[in-house]
Amino acid sequence: MNFKEKIKKIIEYYEGNKDLTLLPVLNFIQKEEGYISREKIKEISEILEIKEKRIIETISFYHFLNTEKKAPILYLCTNISCFLNGADEILKYLTENKDKLNFDFKECECIGLCDYAPAGLFDFKPLKKLTVKKIEELNEEIRKTFNKE
Numbered sequence: 633m634n635f636k637e638k639i640k641k642i643i644e645y646y647e648g649n650k651d652l653t654l655l656p657v658l659n660f661i662q663k664e665e666g667y668i669s670r671e672k673i674k675e676i677s678e679i680l681e682i683k684e685k686r687i688i689e690t691i692s693f694y695h696f697l698n699t700e701k702k703a704p705i706l707y708l709c710t711n712i713s714c715f716l717n718g719a720d721e722i723l724k725y726l727t728e729n730k731d732k733l734n735f736d737f738k739e740c741e742c743i744g745l746c747d748y749a750p751a752g753l754f755d756f757k758p759l760k761k762l763t764v765k766k767i768e769e770l771n772e773e774i775r776k777t778f779n780k781e
């Protein structure tokens with residue numbers, strides 16, 4: 633299924649409501665390509681008949697959407713459930729070892745994984761019951777994937 637066919641499917645799912653369709657379309661592109669290019673913004677603008685300026689504003693509002701390709705980011709939830717279950721310890725580890733990390737990280741609000749606290753998202757994948765050991769393993773996995781020294 634090519635890009636335009638997928639977008640058409642999303643529009644159909646939202647029964648033609650192009651305003652409701654914008655965010656799912658942006659999420660789809662972000663997941664598929666790792667960012668939302670100027671070309672894609674122009675294309676979406678034409679397909680959904682939404683001004684490019686509004687699309688850019690929407691992208692800049694959401695942490696998970698980017699207009700530039702970036703290394704995957706770990707979003708660590710630091711809301712109450714995660715905080716009470718050890719997110720503070722993980723955040724401390726991340727902050728103190730920032731120079732050794734092969735990825736960026738950011739704190740975020742609740743991501744709906746409270747039952748699996750402390751939780752996070754990495755490249756849109758949920759990370760459940762996080763520990764410092766899991767973070768170290770993730771860091772090693774990224775190092776191997778990107779063949780960093």
Ligand code: FES
Pocket residue numbers: 709710711712713714715741742743744745746749751
């Ligand atoms: S409080 Fe962390 S996922 Fe809900």
